[in-house]
Structure formats: C-alpha cells, structure tokens
Amino acid sequence: MADANVRIPAETRDRLAEIAAAEHLSLRAYLARLADTLLTPTERAERAEQARRQLNAWNGYDPDAARTAQLDAELDRRLARVDIR
Secondary structure (H helix, E strand, O other), X not given: XXXXXXXXXXXXXXXXXXXXXXXXXXXXXXXXXXXXXXXXXXXXXXXHHHHHHHHHHHHOOOOOHHHHHXXXXXXXXHHHHOOOO
16 A cells, blocks of 8 residues: 655644554554544435435435425524533
C-alpha cells in the first residue's frame, strides 16, 4: 500500500497523535482504523435507502419529500425548545 502525505495543522496532528497513543496505536494505524469506520456520502445514502426499503417492507412507512420536510421541521422545533444544562 502506498503512503500519502496529508497537510493538516500541527495542533490537529498532535491531537490525533495523542488520541492514537491513548489507544496504543500509531497515528497511521489510528487514521486507517478511523477511515474504516466512517461512511462516504454515497455509502450513507445507500444505507439510508436500504433502511427506508426495509422499513417500508416491515410496516408500509414511506413518507414523501413533503412529509419528510414536515417531520424534520417538527423535530427542529422540538430540539430548539430543549434546555440543555
């Protein structure tokens, strides 16, 4: 596997190195593991679509775009009322 150089601020590198060391990993191993645990936007969309299909098959739930927007707005409204202390 070829190595790559990535330019990031020194503070970011140091923070990632500290996190990696706490998990007994090299920075290289930590970043590789991190990359393996994250999804690309395409993978997230595919999983969301798969979940939507499974939910629809299970209980028939299949909101259209307008209903989804309405539900998102309601969730945003409720979250805005939450007093986090």
